[in-house]
Amino acid sequence: MEKIRVGGILDNSLANGKGLRTVIFLSGCIHKCKGCHNKELQDFNFGIEMTEEEIFNRIEKNAGIIKGVTLSGGDPMEQPMKLVNLCKKIKTLGLNIWCYTGYSFEEILKSDEKSSLLKEVDVLVDGIFDLKSKSEKLKYRGSSNQRIIDVKESLTSKEVVVLDF
Structure with missing residues:
Protein backbone atom coordinates (compact mmCIF):
# COMPACT_ATOMS: atom_id res chain seq x y z
CA MET A 1 0.00 0.00 0.00
CA GLU A 2 1.29 3.41 -0.97
CA LYS A 3 1.97 5.75 1.92
CA ILE A 4 0.72 9.32 2.28
CA ARG A 5 3.25 12.09 2.98
CA VAL A 6 1.89 14.05 5.95
CA GLY A 7 3.36 17.25 7.36
CA GLY A 8 1.21 17.09 10.48
CA ILE A 9 -2.22 16.39 11.92
CA LEU A 10 -4.22 18.75 14.11
CA ASP A 11 -6.85 16.73 15.99
CA ASN A 12 -9.14 19.65 16.86
CA SER A 13 -9.46 22.91 14.93
CA LEU A 14 -12.17 25.53 14.51
CA ALA A 15 -10.21 27.59 11.97
CA ASN A 16 -10.00 25.15 9.06
CA GLY A 17 -13.63 24.74 8.08
CA LYS A 18 -17.04 24.80 9.72
CA GLY A 19 -17.30 23.10 13.10
CA LEU A 20 -14.71 21.24 15.14
CA ARG A 21 -12.47 19.36 12.69
CA THR A 22 -9.41 17.20 12.36
CA VAL A 23 -6.95 18.72 9.90
CA ILE A 24 -4.49 16.67 7.86
CA PHE A 25 -1.64 18.78 6.49
CA LEU A 26 -0.31 17.10 3.36
CA SER A 27 3.23 17.67 2.13
CA GLY A 28 4.04 19.08 -1.28
CA CYS A 29 2.88 22.13 -3.19
CA ILE A 30 3.93 23.56 -6.53
CA HIS A 31 2.20 26.94 -6.17
CA LYS A 32 4.79 28.67 -3.95
CA CYS A 33 2.35 31.43 -2.97
CA LYS A 34 4.03 34.57 -1.64
CA GLY A 35 3.16 34.87 2.06
CA CYS A 36 2.28 31.17 2.42
CA HIS A 37 1.66 30.38 6.11
CA ASN A 38 2.70 26.73 5.70
CA LYS A 39 5.86 27.29 3.67
CA GLU A 40 7.65 24.20 5.02
CA LEU A 41 4.80 22.07 3.65
CA GLN A 42 5.66 23.10 0.08
CA ASP A 43 8.51 20.56 0.27
CA PHE A 44 7.35 17.18 -1.07
CA ARG A 58 -6.49 8.67 14.43
CA ILE A 59 -9.58 10.30 12.89
CA GLU A 60 -11.83 7.48 14.08
CA LYS A 61 -10.70 7.98 17.71
CA ASN A 62 -11.79 11.62 17.39
CA ALA A 63 -14.99 10.98 15.41
CA GLY A 64 -17.31 11.38 18.37
CA ILE A 65 -16.46 15.04 18.87
CA ILE A 66 -15.55 16.35 15.41
CA LYS A 67 -17.87 17.45 12.62
CA GLY A 68 -15.47 16.72 9.80
CA VAL A 69 -11.99 16.40 8.36
CA THR A 70 -10.05 19.05 6.48
CA LEU A 71 -7.35 18.26 3.93
CA SER A 72 -4.84 21.10 3.85
CA GLY A 73 -1.21 21.48 3.09
CA GLY A 74 0.92 21.95 1.13
CA ASP A 75 -1.70 20.96 -1.38
CA PRO A 76 -3.77 17.76 -1.07
CA MET A 77 -4.29 17.78 -4.84
CA GLU A 78 -0.61 16.86 -5.22
CA GLN A 79 -1.41 13.41 -3.74
CA PRO A 80 -4.99 12.87 -4.98
CA MET A 81 -5.03 9.13 -5.61
CA LYS A 82 -3.48 8.40 -2.22
CA LEU A 83 -6.38 10.24 -0.55
CA VAL A 84 -9.45 8.95 -2.41
CA ASN A 85 -9.90 5.75 -0.43
CA LEU A 86 -9.12 7.48 2.87
CA CYS A 87 -11.89 9.99 2.13
CA LYS A 88 -14.34 7.17 1.37
CA LYS A 89 -13.53 5.62 4.76
CA ILE A 90 -13.92 8.99 6.51
CA LYS A 91 -17.41 9.28 4.98
CA THR A 92 -18.41 5.99 6.67
CA LEU A 93 -17.96 7.81 9.99
CA GLY A 94 -20.58 10.40 8.99
CA LEU A 95 -18.01 13.18 8.70
CA ASN A 96 -17.83 15.84 6.01
CA ILE A 97 -14.64 16.66 4.15
CA TRP A 98 -13.21 20.08 3.32
CA CYS A 99 -10.19 20.49 1.06
CA TYR A 100 -7.90 23.50 0.59
CA THR A 101 -6.06 23.71 -2.72
CA GLY A 102 -4.18 26.23 -4.83
CA TYR A 103 -5.79 24.79 -7.94
CA SER A 104 -9.05 26.22 -9.22
CA PHE A 105 -12.18 24.07 -9.36
CA GLU A 106 -12.01 24.33 -13.14
CA GLU A 107 -8.36 23.16 -13.25
CA ILE A 108 -9.19 20.17 -11.05
CA LEU A 109 -11.97 19.08 -13.41
CA LYS A 110 -9.41 18.82 -16.23
CA SER A 111 -7.46 16.12 -14.34
CA ASP A 112 -8.91 12.64 -13.89
CA GLU A 113 -6.81 12.02 -10.76
CA LYS A 114 -7.64 15.33 -9.08
CA SER A 115 -11.31 14.93 -10.07
CA SER A 116 -11.36 11.55 -8.34
CA LEU A 117 -10.44 13.23 -5.06
CA LEU A 118 -12.78 16.18 -5.71
CA LYS A 119 -15.75 13.78 -5.92
CA GLU A 120 -15.07 12.69 -2.32
CA VAL A 121 -14.93 16.27 -1.01
CA ASP A 122 -17.94 18.24 0.30
CA VAL A 123 -16.42 21.72 0.38
CA LEU A 124 -13.47 22.96 -1.65
CA VAL A 125 -11.57 26.16 -0.87
CA ASP A 126 -9.87 26.82 -4.19
CA GLY A 127 -7.31 29.19 -5.64
CA ILE A 128 -3.84 30.29 -4.75
CA PHE A 129 -3.27 32.45 -1.71
CA ASP A 130 -2.87 36.05 -2.92
CA LEU A 131 -1.03 38.25 -0.43
CA LYS A 132 -2.54 41.39 -2.03
CA SER A 133 -6.05 40.03 -1.39
CA LYS A 134 -5.34 38.87 2.17
CA SER A 135 -7.81 39.86 4.86
CA GLU A 136 -8.13 38.83 8.50
CA LYS A 137 -11.89 39.40 8.18
CA LEU A 138 -12.37 36.47 5.81
CA LYS A 139 -13.74 33.28 7.28
CA TYR A 140 -12.18 29.94 6.27
CA ARG A 141 -9.92 31.42 3.58
CA GLY A 142 -6.82 33.56 3.47
CA SER A 143 -7.47 35.83 0.52
CA SER A 144 -10.59 37.19 -1.18
CA ASN A 145 -9.78 35.55 -4.54
CA GLN A 146 -10.31 32.12 -2.99
CA ARG A 147 -13.75 30.56 -3.23
CA ILE A 148 -15.55 28.27 -0.79
CA ILE A 149 -17.35 25.85 -3.08
CA ASP A 150 -20.17 23.39 -2.46
CA VAL A 151 -18.67 20.53 -4.48
CA LYS A 152 -21.73 18.26 -4.72
CA GLU A 153 -24.02 21.10 -5.85
CA SER A 154 -21.40 22.35 -8.30
CA LEU A 155 -20.90 18.93 -9.88
CA THR A 156 -24.66 18.38 -10.12
CA SER A 157 -25.49 21.82 -11.56
CA LYS A 158 -22.34 21.93 -13.73
CA GLU A 159 -21.57 25.45 -12.47
CA VAL A 160 -19.62 26.65 -9.45
CA VAL A 161 -21.82 27.10 -6.38
CA VAL A 162 -20.06 29.37 -3.89
CA LEU A 163 -20.95 29.17 -0.20
CA ASP A 164 -21.18 32.39 1.79
CA PHE A 165 -19.72 32.51 5.30
Whole structure:
Protein backbone atom coordinates (compact mmCIF):
# COMPACT_ATOMS: atom_id res chain seq x y z
CA MET A 1 0.00 0.00 0.00
CA GLU A 2 1.29 3.41 -0.97
CA LYS A 3 1.97 5.75 1.92
CA ILE A 4 0.72 9.32 2.28
CA ARG A 5 3.25 12.09 2.98
CA VAL A 6 1.89 14.05 5.95
CA GLY A 7 3.36 17.25 7.36
CA GLY A 8 1.21 17.09 10.48
CA ILE A 9 -2.22 16.39 11.92
CA LEU A 10 -4.22 18.75 14.11
CA ASP A 11 -6.85 16.73 15.99
CA ASN A 12 -9.14 19.65 16.86
CA SER A 13 -9.46 22.91 14.93
CA LEU A 14 -12.17 25.53 14.51
CA ALA A 15 -10.21 27.59 11.97
CA ASN A 16 -10.00 25.15 9.06
CA GLY A 17 -13.63 24.74 8.08
CA LYS A 18 -17.04 24.80 9.72
CA GLY A 19 -17.30 23.10 13.10
CA LEU A 20 -14.71 21.24 15.14
CA ARG A 21 -12.47 19.36 12.69
CA THR A 22 -9.41 17.20 12.36
CA VAL A 23 -6.95 18.72 9.90
CA ILE A 24 -4.49 16.67 7.86
CA PHE A 25 -1.64 18.78 6.49
CA LEU A 26 -0.31 17.10 3.36
CA SER A 27 3.23 17.67 2.13
CA GLY A 28 4.04 19.08 -1.28
CA CYS A 29 2.88 22.13 -3.19
CA ILE A 30 3.93 23.56 -6.53
CA HIS A 31 2.20 26.94 -6.17
CA LYS A 32 4.79 28.67 -3.95
CA CYS A 33 2.35 31.43 -2.97
CA LYS A 34 4.03 34.57 -1.64
CA GLY A 35 3.16 34.87 2.06
CA CYS A 36 2.28 31.17 2.42
CA HIS A 37 1.66 30.38 6.11
CA ASN A 38 2.70 26.73 5.70
CA LYS A 39 5.86 27.29 3.67
CA GLU A 40 7.65 24.20 5.02
CA LEU A 41 4.80 22.07 3.65
CA GLN A 42 5.66 23.10 0.08
CA ASP A 43 8.51 20.56 0.27
CA PHE A 44 7.35 17.18 -1.07
CA ASN A 45 9.73 15.43 1.36
CA PHE A 46 8.66 17.31 4.50
CA GLY A 47 7.01 15.33 7.30
CA ILE A 48 6.51 11.62 7.59
CA GLU A 49 4.92 8.86 5.56
CA MET A 50 1.79 7.37 7.09
CA THR A 51 -0.48 4.58 5.97
CA GLU A 52 -4.10 5.27 5.20
CA GLU A 53 -4.95 3.03 8.16
CA GLU A 54 -2.79 5.04 10.59
CA ILE A 55 -4.47 8.29 9.54
CA PHE A 56 -7.95 6.78 9.59
CA ASN A 57 -7.47 5.27 13.06
CA ARG A 58 -6.49 8.67 14.43
CA ILE A 59 -9.58 10.30 12.89
CA GLU A 60 -11.83 7.48 14.08
CA LYS A 61 -10.70 7.98 17.71
CA ASN A 62 -11.79 11.62 17.39
CA ALA A 63 -14.99 10.98 15.41
CA GLY A 64 -17.31 11.38 18.37
CA ILE A 65 -16.46 15.04 18.87
CA ILE A 66 -15.55 16.35 15.41
CA LYS A 67 -17.87 17.45 12.62
CA GLY A 68 -15.47 16.72 9.80
CA VAL A 69 -11.99 16.40 8.36
CA THR A 70 -10.05 19.05 6.48
CA LEU A 71 -7.35 18.26 3.93
CA SER A 72 -4.84 21.10 3.85
CA GLY A 73 -1.21 21.48 3.09
CA GLY A 74 0.92 21.95 1.13
CA ASP A 75 -1.70 20.96 -1.38
CA PRO A 76 -3.77 17.76 -1.07
CA MET A 77 -4.29 17.78 -4.84
CA GLU A 78 -0.61 16.86 -5.22
CA GLN A 79 -1.41 13.41 -3.74
CA PRO A 80 -4.99 12.87 -4.98
CA MET A 81 -5.03 9.13 -5.61
CA LYS A 82 -3.48 8.40 -2.22
CA LEU A 83 -6.38 10.24 -0.55
CA VAL A 84 -9.45 8.95 -2.41
CA ASN A 85 -9.90 5.75 -0.43
CA LEU A 86 -9.12 7.48 2.87
CA CYS A 87 -11.89 9.99 2.13
CA LYS A 88 -14.34 7.17 1.37
CA LYS A 89 -13.53 5.62 4.76
CA ILE A 90 -13.92 8.99 6.51
CA LYS A 91 -17.41 9.28 4.98
CA THR A 92 -18.41 5.99 6.67
CA LEU A 93 -17.96 7.81 9.99
CA GLY A 94 -20.58 10.40 8.99
CA LEU A 95 -18.01 13.18 8.70
CA ASN A 96 -17.83 15.84 6.01
CA ILE A 97 -14.64 16.66 4.15
CA TRP A 98 -13.21 20.08 3.32
CA CYS A 99 -10.19 20.49 1.06
CA TYR A 100 -7.90 23.50 0.59
CA THR A 101 -6.06 23.71 -2.72
CA GLY A 102 -4.18 26.23 -4.83
CA TYR A 103 -5.79 24.79 -7.94
CA SER A 104 -9.05 26.22 -9.22
CA PHE A 105 -12.18 24.07 -9.36
CA GLU A 106 -12.01 24.33 -13.14
CA GLU A 107 -8.36 23.16 -13.25
CA ILE A 108 -9.19 20.17 -11.05
CA LEU A 109 -11.97 19.08 -13.41
CA LYS A 110 -9.41 18.82 -16.23
CA SER A 111 -7.46 16.12 -14.34
CA ASP A 112 -8.91 12.64 -13.89
CA GLU A 113 -6.81 12.02 -10.76
CA LYS A 114 -7.64 15.33 -9.08
CA SER A 115 -11.31 14.93 -10.07
CA SER A 116 -11.36 11.55 -8.34
CA LEU A 117 -10.44 13.23 -5.06
CA LEU A 118 -12.78 16.18 -5.71
CA LYS A 119 -15.75 13.78 -5.92
CA GLU A 120 -15.07 12.69 -2.32
CA VAL A 121 -14.93 16.27 -1.01
CA ASP A 122 -17.94 18.24 0.30
CA VAL A 123 -16.42 21.72 0.38
CA LEU A 124 -13.47 22.96 -1.65
CA VAL A 125 -11.57 26.16 -0.87
CA ASP A 126 -9.87 26.82 -4.19
CA GLY A 127 -7.31 29.19 -5.64
CA ILE A 128 -3.84 30.29 -4.75
CA PHE A 129 -3.27 32.45 -1.71
CA ASP A 130 -2.87 36.05 -2.92
CA LEU A 131 -1.03 38.25 -0.43
CA LYS A 132 -2.54 41.39 -2.03
CA SER A 133 -6.05 40.03 -1.39
CA LYS A 134 -5.34 38.87 2.17
CA SER A 135 -7.81 39.86 4.86
CA GLU A 136 -8.13 38.83 8.50
CA LYS A 137 -11.89 39.40 8.18
CA LEU A 138 -12.37 36.47 5.81
CA LYS A 139 -13.74 33.28 7.28
CA TYR A 140 -12.18 29.94 6.27
CA ARG A 141 -9.92 31.42 3.58
CA GLY A 142 -6.82 33.56 3.47
CA SER A 143 -7.47 35.83 0.52
CA SER A 144 -10.59 37.19 -1.18
CA ASN A 145 -9.78 35.55 -4.54
CA GLN A 146 -10.31 32.12 -2.99
CA ARG A 147 -13.75 30.56 -3.23
CA ILE A 148 -15.55 28.27 -0.79
CA ILE A 149 -17.35 25.85 -3.08
CA ASP A 150 -20.17 23.39 -2.46
CA VAL A 151 -18.67 20.53 -4.48
CA LYS A 152 -21.73 18.26 -4.72
CA GLU A 153 -24.02 21.10 -5.85
CA SER A 154 -21.40 22.35 -8.30
CA LEU A 155 -20.90 18.93 -9.88
CA THR A 156 -24.66 18.38 -10.12
CA SER A 157 -25.49 21.82 -11.56
CA LYS A 158 -22.34 21.93 -13.73
CA GLU A 159 -21.57 25.45 -12.47
CA VAL A 160 -19.62 26.65 -9.45
CA VAL A 161 -21.82 27.10 -6.38
CA VAL A 162 -20.06 29.37 -3.89
CA LEU A 163 -20.95 29.17 -0.20
CA ASP A 164 -21.18 32.39 1.79
CA PHE A 165 -19.72 32.51 5.30
